[in-house]
Amino acid sequence: MADGLGAAASVVGIAGAAVQSVQFLSATIDNIKDAPDTIRNINLDLRAVEPVLRKLDTASQSDGSQIVLSAEVKSAVENCNRACTGFQMLLSGWMKHSTEEKIFWADRWRVGLFRQERIKTFRAQLSDCKSTLNVTLQTAHILTSIQQGYFMNEMKDMMLRQNEAAIHREIHRAESERSAIENSLQQLPVSSTQPSEEAELSRQELLQEIQKQKASNDSFRRICEEALSRTVYERTGQKIKGVRATDDSTALAGFVNITGEGLKINQDISDVTADKRSFAAAGVIMNMDFKDLRPPNRLSNNTTG
Structure with a gap:
C-alpha cells in the first residue's frame, strides 16, 4: 500500500x-x-x-x-x-x-x-x-x-x-x-x-x-x-504479449483447436518468438501435428490465438 x-x-x-x-x-x-x-x-x-x-x-x-x-x-x-x-x-x-x-x-x-x-x-x-x-x-x-x-x-x-x-x-x-x-x-x-x-x-x-x-x-x-x-x-482471460515470427518461422499462441470448456482457461503468455527457420507454440493446443507448422516454400506465417 x-x-x-x-x-x-x-x-x-x-x-x-x-x-x-x-x-x-x-x-x-x-x-x-x-x-x-x-x-x-x-x-x-x-x-x-x-x-x-x-x-x-x-x-x-x-x-x-x-x-x-x-x-x-x-x-x-x-x-x-x-x-x-x-x-x-x-x-x-x-x-x-x-x-x-x-x-x-x-x-x-x-x-x-x-x-x-x-x-x-x-x-x-x-x-x-x-x-x-x-x-x-x-x-x-x-x-x-x-x-x-x-x-x-x-x-x-x-x-x-x-x-x-x-x-x-x-x-x-x-x-x-x-x-x-x-x-x-x-x-x-x-x-x-x-x-x-x-x-x-x-x-x-x-x-x-x-x-x-x-x-x-x-x-x-x-x-x-x-x-x-x-x-x-x-x-x-488471456494475456498475450510480443508474439513474433521472423524469416521462415511460424508462431502460435493462445487457443488452437480448442472449443467449449477449454476456452475458459485463463492464460498469461508473455513473449513467444520464432527465429530463423524455427517455430514456437504456447498456450492450449490440441490435435496439432507440429510438423505441419514448418512453412513451405519459404513463406512466413504469423498466427495469434
Whole structure:
C-alpha cells in the first residue's frame, strides 16, 4: 500500500508541475500580440493537453490501478513538463529583440526559416503525451467499471471490444509516427558546409528533440500494448504479449483447436518468438501435428490465438 501511495503522490506531483508549465507557456504565447501563426497555433495543443493532465491528476489520487501509475505514464508527463519548459526558454531566445506588442522582423524571419521543424517536433511531443494519457485513462475507467460489476455481460463485451479497436488504431498511428520520425532523422543534415554558430546550435537542438520525440513515441506504443493486453485479458482471460515470427518461422499462441470448456482457461503468455527457420507454440493446443507448422516454400506465417 505504501508503494502505491508513493507512486500516486509521484504522479500527482509531476502532473501538477506539467499543468503549470503548460499554463505558463500558453500565457506567454497569448501575451505576444503579433506572434506568427506557427507560434500561436501551439496554444491549440497546449489547451488540448491541459485537461488530460488534470484528469490524470484526479485519477491518480482515486485510482490505484497499475496502468495509471505506470512508468510510461510518468515518463510521458515528465517529458511534457520538460518539453514545455524547454520551449519556453527557446521562445524567449527567439524573441529576445522583440516586445510583447511587436515582434522584431528578424525574429519572425528566424522562426519562419529555421525553427519550423523544432516547432513541429514540440507539438508532436505534446500529442504523444495527450494520447498516452487518453489511452491510459480510458482503459483504466473501463476496467474499473467492469470489475466493479456496473455492466451486464453483453455491455461489458461490447465496451471491451470497442476499446481494443480504439487501441489498435492508436498503435497503427504510433507506428506511422515512428516511420515519420525515422525519416526526419535520416533527412537531418549532418552539418552545413559552412555552418554559422547559430545554425549549428539549432541543428543540435533539433536532433536532441527528435530523439526525445522518438522516446515519447516508444513510450506511447508501450502503454498502448499494455492497455490492449489488459483489455484482452479482461474479455478473454488471456494475456498475450510480443508474439513474433521472423524469416521462415511460424508462431502460435493462445487457443488452437480448442472449443467449449477449454476456452475458459485463463492464460498469461508473455513473449513467444520464432527465429530463423524455427517455430514456437504456447498456450492450449490440441490435435496439432507440429510438423505441419514448418512453412513451405519459404513463406512466413504469423498466427495469434
